[in-house]
Amino acid sequence: MNHPTPQAALARRPLPPAVVQALQARFGERFSTSAGVREHHGRDESPFPPALPDAVVFAHSTDEVAAVARLCHDHDVPLIPYGVGSSLEGHLLAVAGGISLDLSQMNRVVALQAEDLTVTVQPGVTRKQLNQEIKDSGLFFPIDPGADASLGGMCATRASGTNAVRYGTMRENVLALTVVTADGRVIKTGTHARKSSAGYDLTRLFIGSEGTLGILTEITVRLYPQPEAISAAVCAFPSMRSAVQAVIETIQLGVPVARVEFVDPLAIRAINRHDKLALPELPHLFFEFHGSEAGVREQAETVQQIAADHGGQGFEWATRPEDRSRLWNARHHAYFAMLQLKPGCRAVTTDVCVPISRLADCVGETERDLRASSLPCPIVGHVGDGNFHVVILVDPALPREMEEAEALNRRIVERALAMGGTCTGEHGVGLHKMDFLVREHGEDALDLMRAIKDALDPKHILNPGKIFRASR
Ligand SMILES: Cc1cc2nc3c(=O)[nH]c(=O)nc-3n(C[C@H](O)[C@H](O)[C@H](O)COP(=O)(O)OP(=O)(O)OC[C@H]3O[C@@H](n4cnc5c(N)ncnc54)[C@H](O)[C@@H]3O)c2cc1C
Numbered sequence: 001m002n003h004p005t006p007q008a009a010l011a012r013r014p015l016p017p018a019v020v021q022a023l024q025a026r027f028g029e030r031f032s033t034s035a036g037v038r039e040h041h042g043r044d045e046s047p048f049p050p051a052l053p054d055a056v057v058f059a060h061s062t063d064e065v066a067a068v069a070r071l072c073h074d075h076d077v078p079l080i081p082y083g084v085g086s087s088l089e090g091h092l093l094a095v096a097g098g099i100s101l102d103l104s105q106m107n108r109v110v111a112l113q114a115e116d117l118t119v120t121v122q123p124g125v126t127r128k129q130l131n132q133e134i135k136d137s138g139l140f141f142p143i144d145p146g147a148d149a150s151l152g153g154m155c156a157t158r159a160s161g162t163n164a165v166r167y168g169t170m171r172e173n174v175l176a177l178t179v180v181t182a183d184g185r186v187i188k189t190g191t192h193a194r195k196s197s198a199g200y201d202l203t204r205l206f207i208g209s210e211g212t213l214g215i216l217t218e219i220t221v222r223l224y225p226q227p228e229a230i231s232a233a234v235c236a237f238p239s240m241r242s243a244v245q246a247v248i249e250t251i252q253l254g255v256p257v258a259r260v261e262f263v264d265p266l267a268i269r270a271i272n273r274h275d276k277l278a279l280p281e282l283p284h285l286f287f288e289f290h291g292s293e294a295g296v297r298e299q300a301e302t303v304q305q306i307a308a309d310h311g312g313q314g315f316e317w318a319t320r321p322e323d324r325s326r327l328w329n330a331r332h333h334a335y336f337a338m339l340q341l342k343p344g345c346r347a348v349t350t351d352v353c354v355p356i357s358r359l360a361d362c363v364g365e366t367e368r369d370l371r372a373s374s375l376p377c378p379i380v381g382h383v384g385d386g387n388f389h390v391v392i393l394v395d396p397a398l399p400r401e402m403e404e405a406e407a408l409n410r411r412i413v414e415r416a417l418a419m420g421g422t423c424t425g426e427h428g429v430g431l432h433k434m435d436f437l438v439r440e441h442g443e444d445a446l447d448l449m450r451a452i453k454d455a456l457d458p459k460h461i462l463n464p465g466k467i468f469r470a471s472r
Pocket residue numbers: 044045080081082083084085086087088091092103123144145146147148149150151152153154155156157158159160161162210211212214215216217335336426427463
């Protein structure tokens with residue numbers, strides 16, 4: 001797949017003057033057409049060239065979001081919800097122009113229901129902010145994409161992170177939503193009850209909809225008791241396959257690890273440099289265990305034995321909070337550390353996820369592809385979920401590099417699909433994975449998805465051009 005110039009994909013037309021006047025009157029300085037603000041909202045972490053919205057509105061309430069949606073609907077103006085802009089697949093690029101609706105100032109924790117282990121937040125609350133604000137309750141929110149993303153953006157991309165192997169993804173952890181529809185109605189989905197059989201599951205429909213079906217303005221998520229004991233460990237392996245086999249066995253035995261992350265030798269070099277660590281440049285697994293003192297000890301002993309059976313060396317413990325943070329901060333910085341391996345580069349990040357029984361084959365065959373590549377391609381992965389990322393470092397100005405990266409990406413995705421997996425475990429489709437959806441779901445399923453889009457957003461004003469090609 002060539003990287004299309006997204007700007008060329010859809011026709012743009014200037015904002016109608018009536019829309020500009022109405023937004024200026026209602027939002028004052030919170031309505032901006034300045035180049036700097038538009039640039040900030042028309043790019044993301046993908047290698048796609050920026051595509052700027054015509055204007056940006058900073059919303060403060062559900063009523064304001066509904067008013068903007070009604071206005072855009074009445075005037076056929078594209079409307080792109082914006083969290084904190086950390087998505088990786090071109091999700092935010094305004095390929096048809098229009099309004100970027102920035103929700104980052106809707107950042108209030110609305111209500112903590114500690115007895116129910118739930119919290120209701122506005123969409124601009126970030127995952128770190130949430131954990132900081134609820135830390136005295138003894139509860140925590142586990143989902144942790146590498147970036148400090150907003151809960152709204154995380155819902156919209158069906159995000160996960162290093163803790164998903166134990167606590168699930170946004171799909172499992174969102175109970176209820178307030179949603180502004182494309183024509184400006186305000187609906188509630190779900191309840192605060194743990195389960196419900198009441199009709200179609202609209203909550204799940206919006207989770208992963210990438211801003212194309214509605215704008216999320218309030219979110220109720222599950223929380224978990226902070227574990228009594230936490231310990232972390234890091235272990236080097238002689239080969240990628242042996243590390244992955246250790247993970248497969250750990251999961252198949254049902255050990256409830258909280259985190260197990262794979263980091264390949266090139267990624268280790270990057271984080272050593274970035275975080276001043278001195279890990280040997282070998283394939284590594286990073287582990288974290290949560291539970292009671294006894295439970296954590298038991299899990300860790302089981303995993304240490306499994307690792308040893310697969311040639312794991314130097315199982316190193318980090319039980320003090322500062323040592324654990326150092327290790328996991330290094331893992332969380334890995335993306336930016338890897339970018340520094342090739343100054344000025346951007347990353348084409350693959351995101352396949354396969355059934356755990358196929359993980360060793362998938363990683364092994366991918367490793368062979370990468371050896372033949374001229375590009376630096378470190379690998380990191382949430383391998384406990386069967387999900388791994390090849391971070392292909394490219395100069396986007398060089399078509400040869402982009403073509404090589406896309407050819408690699410395509411091979412990796414095709415392999416994962418053939419193994420019963422998915423083209424994207426957590427980053428979403430955006431502009432980049434559209435071509436793989438038919439392969440993954442089939443034409444009939446895609447037609448059904450399009451019918452849902454038509455029903456919820458008949459004028460196709462919400463984040464046009466994403467998930468489906470030329471949806472306008
Ligand atoms: C270093 C790094 C590491 C990352 N690691 C991970 C990881 O481990 N796991 C993972 O899942 N992702 C990861 N990501 C990707 C990214 O953090 C997630 O996709 C995240 O969920 C995006 O949230 P955001 O607030 O930045 O959303 P944005 O980037 O602002 O928006 C993303 C999409 O959501 C839509 N959207 C935003 N807010 C709303 C709303 N309120 N209502 C409706 N639609 C909305 C937007 O229109 C857009 O389509 C990583 C990114 C980086 C840069």
